[in-house]
Amino acid sequence: MKELLKELCSAFGPSGCVDSVRDIIVKNLSELNPTTDPLGAVTVRIANEGAPKLMISAHMDEVGLMATGITSDGCVKFGCVGGIDPLVLSSKRVVSENGVSGAILSKPIHLQSADERKARTEIKDMYIFIGARNKEEAKELVSVGDYFAFDSEYVEFGNGFIKAKALDDRLGCAVMCTLAKNLVKVKDKIPYDLYFSFTDREELGFSGAFAAAERIKPDYAIVIESTAVADICGVAPKSRVAALGKGGAISFADRATIYDRDYMRFVTDILERENIKYQIKQYVSGGNDASHIQRSACGAKVLAISAPSRYIHSPSDVVSYSDVVSIYDAVYAVITNKDLPFEQAKEKI
Amino acid sequence: MISVLKKLVNATGISGREAQVRDLIKEEIAPYVDGVETDAMGNLIAHKKGNGKKLLFAAHTDSIGFFVTFIEKNGAIRVSPVGDIDFLAFSYSEVVSENGVKGVIISEKDGEIPKADSVYIDIGAKSEKQAKSKVRVGDFFVPVPKMTKLLSNEYAGHSFDGKVGCAILIEAIKQIKETKNDLYFVFTAQQEVYSRGARVAAYSVRPDVAVAVDTTDAKDKSSVSDGNAVLGEGVSIKIKTSRMIYSPEVVEKLREISTRHSIKYQCEVANSGTEGDAKALQNGAMGCLVGAISVPCANIHTSSEIIDMKDAEETLKLVLKIAEEYEI
Numbered sequence: 001m002k003e004l005l006k007e008l009c010s011a012f013g014p015s016g017c018v019d020s021v022r023d024i025i026v027k028n029l030s031e032l033n034p035t036t037d038p039l040g041a042v043t044v045r046i047a048n049e050g051a052p053k054l055m056i057s058a059h060m061d062e063v064g065l066m067a068t069g070i071t072s073d074g075c076v077k078f079g080c081v082g083g084i085d086p087l088v089l090s091s092k093r094v095v096s097e098n099g100v101s102g103a104i105l106s107k108p109i110h111l112q113s114a115d116e117r118k119a120r121t122e123i124k125d126m127y128i129f130i131g132a133r134n135k136e137e138a139k140e141l142v143s144v145g146d147y148f149a150f151d152s153e154y155v156e157f158g159n160g161f162i163k164a165k166a167l168d169d170r171l172g173c174a175v176m177c178t179l180a181k182n183l184v185k186v187k188d189k190i191p192y193d194l195y196f197s198f199t200d201r202e203e204l205g206f207s208g209a210f211a212a213a214e215r216i217k218p219d220y221a222i223v224i225e226s227t228a229v230a231d232i233c234g235v236a237p238k239s240r241v242a243a244l245g246k247g248g249a250i251s252f253a254d255r256a257t258i259y260d261r262d263y264m265r266f267v268t269d270i271l272e273r274e275n276i277k278y279q280i281k282q283y284v285s286g287g288n289d290a291s292h293i294q295r296s297a298c299g300a301k302v303l304a305i306s307a308p309s310r311y312i313h314s315p316s317d318v319v320s321y322s323d324v325v326s327i328y329d330a331v332y333a334v335i336t337n338k339d340l341p342f343e344q345a346k347e348k349i
Numbered sequence: 350m351i352s353v354l355k356k357l358v359n360a361t362g363i364s365g366r367e368a369q370v371r372d373l374i375k376e377e378i379a380p381y382v383d384g385v386e387t388d389a390m391g392n393l394i395a396h397k398k399g400n401g402k403k404l405l406f407a408a409h410t411d412s413i414g415f416f417v418t419f420i421e422k423n424g425a426i427r428v429s430p431v432g433d434i435d436f437l438a439f440s441y442s443e444v445v446s447e448n449g450v451k452g453v454i455i456s457e458k459d460g461e462i463p464k465a466d467s468v469y470i471d472i473g474a475k476s477e478k479q480a481k482s483k484v485r486v487g488d489f490f491v492p493v494p495k496m497t498k499l500l501s502n503e504y505a506g507h508s509f510d511g512k513v514g515c516a517i518l519i520e521a522i523k524q525i526k527e528t529k530n531d532l533y534f535v536f537t538a539q540q541e542v543y544s545r546g547a548r549v550a551a552y553s554v555r556p557d558v559a560v561a562v563d564t565t566d567a568k569d570k571s572s573v574s575d576g577n578a579v580l581g582e583g584v585s586i587k588i589k590t591s592r593m594i595y596s597p598e599v600v601e602k603l604r605e606i607s608t609r610h611s612i613k614y615q616c617e618v619a620n621s622g623t624e625g626d627a628k629a630l631q632n633g634a635m636g637c638l639v640g641a642i643s644v645p646c647a648n649i650h651t652s653s654e655i656i657d658m659k660d661a662e663e664t665l666k667l668v669l670k671i672a673e674e675y676e677i
Contacts, residue, residue, distance in 0.1 A: 252487035261366065
């Protein structure tokens, strides 16, 4: 799973431009006949006709940048694709969809006024230097609308930590690929009509997952994600979200979804019984594909389990690999649990 | 209707945690409907069969409230708002958890406008351990249920928003014996968080016409009140709110029915105000005619909302006549 994670994190794939990521996944799951829908989501199914539908979902896209213009001196102006803190951007290395390297620059400190030094540099005051000497040279390399992504190596360090770009949510993709390949071998143990959806455009408002869910019409869905943690020093305990190394964080609510409590308890009961590490996400923040899967079609009961990630949406996402493994174990245990969550939602009188 | 409203107010539930309210409604209406089911989002969908047009009435079961996010060393409970919460309005209110643990919302910064990060609930616990024996992260709190009769026909209380609509629909279900139109009564979940439930319910039912029955922001007695409707002036028919135009043919029909049956009504045109479940119903149904009728409610989204029960009676009359007479 680690090798695949490394390969996925190294692939280029801001929202709407995930071809390289999709190719890796399609190749990896070729024996499961992956299909691609018009919004770019890849789906594989382990069919069990007539059984309740369970959709496992993770997103392929990462946050990135898009060129909005080229200055007279050959630098690239840009906007963000997804939510990025401008503080993160300054002086970072980026690479375009066509492989053009660049570095993000802003006004040098010796030219900044006292007020400017105190204020945060805004994105409108930043630009990407791509090594062009003038506008004409730059235009040869980059066009308005070209995507850029962080240029950042995958590194394993310390006691089981990984640093990379795009761990949000390639770790979910790696877990899902591994799950799909292992679960197809124990098909008889799965009481669901099982779907794995690798979605695009999560970072831009969940439209890929919504379309995928409208197609699948799941009864249940589990979203595998990463979440901000805020577990570093200086953050008051009440504002901390989750902690690295304590297992997948299960959300009861975030800013986009209120999760089904009965389904959450069904899952946590299994994890307690199987002795699989997990934690409850504390602070109500963030949001993910679960929101739009929940309200798709006739509605679905949803759960989100996330790997705590420091410095999320930066070139240096950091996760503990043990959390990724815990999530794999957790979702595997839930899918192969022989009892269904509860009587199907529709109880007629 | 007043007795069923009292029962509803005493049942607690925030968005996404509506089970108590839903169970109560199910018990009330089960003998009077041809079918009732709960969907994955927690919408309760009741059906009274008819051969005519498919009409959907919606009222929401959820209320605004608080999710527990953290328990401090000293036993203070940190919370996150669910729905549109003004912490100034709720500071020093008595609250109760889903498991009956009582507490008070305290603002920790004197002289500052309280926000989610600067309030806590004091349940009287002396320690984290004691607090955790009563309250878990993810539990919800709501203002202590109450319903007080004021002069005239006015009542003050919490969670009229939503529950008055539910009371009206329950009463309508009980009073309608036979129906020409094919009637669906949907008690929706998660209205206070952008109407997440209504969309899904309308997708399953696919009505020809949907009418949301709710409360609407009413003027209070202060000179600066910016409410859209007036207490005691009857049912409010929405024509336009900030981002929603209600189907003109429905509005026209509602006015015509009201006039013909001497139902006291007022019309609402506002640049502010939210569209409630109406817009989500229209989208979920892949496009259907929608209307919204409301009981005016002053001080909405506080623990002392005020309604005039006469307005609720007029709203009920209109619901009954729509169900009986509406043709497309």
